[in-house]
Amino acid sequence: MKDIYEKFAYDYDEFGPIEEYLGDEKTFLNKIFSEHGVKTVLDCACGTGQHLYMLAQLGYDVWGSDFSESMLEVANRNLQERNHNIPLRQCDFRFLEQKFDISFDAIVCLTTALPHLHTDEDLLLALRSMKNRLNKHGLLVLTQGTTHFTLSLPSIEVVVNREDFSRIFIKEHDNQFQTIHVLDLFHSVHRLETNQYDIVYRILLDEDYRRLLSQAGFINIQVYGDYDMSTYSKNSWRLIVVAETAT
Ligand SMILES: C[S@@+](CC[C@H](N)C(=O)[O-])C[C@H]1O[C@@H](n2cnc3c(N)ncnc32)[C@H](O)[C@@H]1O
Structure with missing residues (x-):
């Protein structure tokens, strides 16, 4: 697989510094994590470390991984500059078990990361690999800006x-x-x-997520249209999926 972020990584944060995440995203993640007693979190497409930094600041034990060595290099620099020592590993999220022998209370894969995979086969491989690294009643959170609207x-x-x-x-x-x-x-x-x-x-919308996550063995699949927990609709600006593992 080619790393399309190999060069882009070094300018990626021209979007804004990593602390400039949306406050309502922080509130949303903190709410669902505290409701489920989450303590350990893997961000399996951590990019330049924005959410790792946010979750570490909130007190979660965080690990990061990404396919792109360049993104990880920038994440490492960003986190060191902010005095955070967070374990980072190069890993394709289709094969998390190859780099992680521990499992987590939650796995996040945020900001349109999963749709980099283009076939159902690869998407199911990734979702099963995430499920496999989650503890009993673990949470998976996926977010993207691609919606019907x-x-x-x-x-x-x-x-x-x-x-x-x-x-x-x-x-x-x-x-x-x-x-x-x-x-x-x-x-x-x-x-x-x-x-x-x-x-x-790959365009993945609410029904695609429900189908793929069910096939991968997830339960309690919720699809939200924003961080205020409103239900996803054809007018939503965001698509946020939260799903659970039974075992
Ligand atoms: C749009 S960026 C989002 C980064 C970060 N989650 C954020 O919110 O800023 C997508 C990220 O997914 C990573 N990615 C794409 N395919 C991947 C794969 N198969 N395994 C792990 N990471 C992958 C890319 O390297 C990139 O860092």
Whole structure:
């Protein structure tokens, strides 16, 4: 598998520093984790470490993994700079058991990470691998910005608009896949550079998650439309899935 974040990783945080997560995402995760008595959490697509930092600050015991060595390098730097020593491992989330012999109270896979896998076979491999590393009554949390509603929005979106830097998403999709062309434009005297990264997501919506998670053996599958726990609908801006393991 090719690492599409190999170069992108080093500019990824132009989205904003890792402490700039949404407050309501923090409240949401903390609420469901405390309701389920969660103490240990694996972020299996940890990227540059944003959620690891957030969850560590909240007092959870956290581990991070990601397929991309570059993302892990940036995560490691981000966390060290903030005085957090969090174990990080390079790992494809289809094969968590190859790098983790412990299991967790919760596993998170956030911000449209799972849809990097394009076939049902790979998606089931990943969900079963996550289930396999969860404790009894463990929780899986998946989040993404792709929804019925956001798929209907205009295809060009300015995501970062600064004096020295712009990040533009150009989106296209068919029935099965969404491609995001990320255009990074550095336009200061210090850095004049244009980069393009093309990310192809499998489109997974509420019914797809229900089907795949049931097939992988998860129970109590909840699909929310926002961090306020509103039920997912065709007008939702977010798709948040929480599922449990029975055994
Ligand atoms: C859109 S980024 C999200 C990163 C982070 N979760 C966040 O919220 O900022 C997707 C991440 O998923 C990781 N990823 C994609 N496929 C993966 C796989 N098969 N196993 C583990 N990580 C994967 C990528 O390397 C990347 O860091």
